[in-house]
Amino acid sequence: MSGVRDTLQRFRARLGPGPRSFFAWWGQALATWLPARWRVVLGLTGDRLLFQRQDDEIEMSWLEGTQRHPLARLPATVSPDDLRALLGSRLAELPRWWLVPAGMALRRxxxxxxxxxxxxxDVLTFELDRQTPFTANDACFDARVVGVREDAQLDVELAAVQKAAFVDGLSRLGALSQGLAGADVEDAGGAPLGVNLLPEASRVARQAPRRGLHAVLASVAVIAVVFAAWAVLDNRRAAADAFAARVDSRADAARQVAAQRQQLVDLVAGTTTLNQTSARRPTALEVMDEVTQRLPDNTYLEKLAIEGDRLTLIGFSPEASGLVARLQGSPLWRNPALSGALQPDPRTRMDRFTMTAELLGKQDPAAATQGGADAAGRD
Structure with missing residues (x-):
């Protein structure tokens, strides 16, 4: 056993010095309260002792991260007390796992x-009898996620051992089969696969040393943080109330200024729009002059009305059916057309007509061009 003690002494040295001060001890204790995933990410833990039966001895190794270091070969009759005395306080705190031989587990x-x-x-419980010759009640099983494919499917590796074989192999560890934290499977390279076949009821969770003292210290820390947060919040609330009072004192004046400014903006915008509209439209005098030039001398109007962009002509003419052609091509309107049927007037022996057209803007080059094209087509 002296060779075993020398080997363990070297590995104890690799663990580093123990907590030499209150703050170092407290830091290590607080680390044990973190979730397991955080501890792994921060590199605070993850080490464990692995045990595997080899012939008449039990091989013990140390898993440091992803590296497996052989420690010693122990007699099959070793007890947990003997192991604790042999390892010392530092190594004895590491969780103990059974490393299931590779040939004993079925992997899919x-x-x-x-x-x-x-x-x-839960999903694997229903899939187990389809993927293995075992049922969920007849096997110890677990799985690990290998990766995620591009189609969002999970690549999962299942490891299962028949329950009877699992119990028999676990009993070969003797007294060390008690107090195990898990049972992993050895892969082809001798490293743990990353599963835990041990039933949850049989797993031993690690307890932080001096748990009561840790709870008191954590409570004090939480109370201090809450008090500091409350003080900061109270200061911020007082500052917010003072700022709100200053804002309210000037709010009425700001609202009046904003309302007057909006009225001015609306007035300017309305005036601008009215001026632009008036500038684009032809004047009534221009429309009347254009109508007078295009109507024949034997035609007279009873009414000329301009309503928005609509021009309406009502009058009498002996050639009322030809007035549409005469009014086409004007740069001041477009789409002249008779509205309704012609009505003969026996008194004047003329036809009473009603015509409408859509007024154009003065600066509408597209309309002017179209009007010119229409005039050229008529010629």
Whole structure:
């Protein structure tokens, strides 16, 4: 056993010095309260002791991160007390795992939908009898997510051992089979696969040393943080109230100024729009002059009305059916047309007509061009 003690002494040195001060001890204790995923990411833990039966001895190794270091070969009759005395306080705190031999476990690769990630074990309970010759009641099983494919499916590796074989192999560890934190499977390279076949009821969770004292210190820290947050919040609330009072004192004046400014903006915008509209439209005098030039001398008007962009002509003419052609091509309007049927007037022996047209803007080059084209077409 002296060789075993020398080997363990070297590995104790690799663990680094123990907590030499209150703050170092407290930091290590607080780290044990973090979730397991955080501890792994921060590199605070993850080490464990692995045990595997080899012939008449038990091989003990130390898993440091992803590296497995052989420590010693122990007699099969070693007890947990003997192991604790042999390891010392530092190594004895590491969780103990059984490393299931590679040839003992049945491994399968599966593709599962991404939604199965949250309840992976429940899904595998239904898939186990389809993927292995075992049922969920006849096997110890677990799985790990190897990766996520581009189609969002999970690449999962299932590991299962028949329950009877699992119990028999676990009993070969003797007294060390008690107090295990898990049972992993050895892969082809001798490293743990990353699963835990040990039933949850049989797993031993690590307890932080001096847990009561840790709870008191954590409570004090939480109370201090809450008090500091309350003080900051109270200061911010007082500052916000003072600022709100200053804002309210000037709010009425600001609203009046904003209302007057909006009225001025609306007035300027309305005036600008009215001026632009008036500037674009032809004047009534221009429309009357254009109508007078285009109507024949034997035609007279009873009414000329301009309503918005609509020009309406009502009058009498012996050639009322030809007035539409005469009014086409004007740069001041477009789409002249008779509105309704011609009505013969026996008194004047003329036809009473009603014509409408759509007024154009003065500066509408497209309309002017179209009007010119219409005039050229008539010629």
């Amino acid at each position: 690769r599966l593709l599962l939908p991404a939604a199965a990630a949250d309840r992976l074990r």
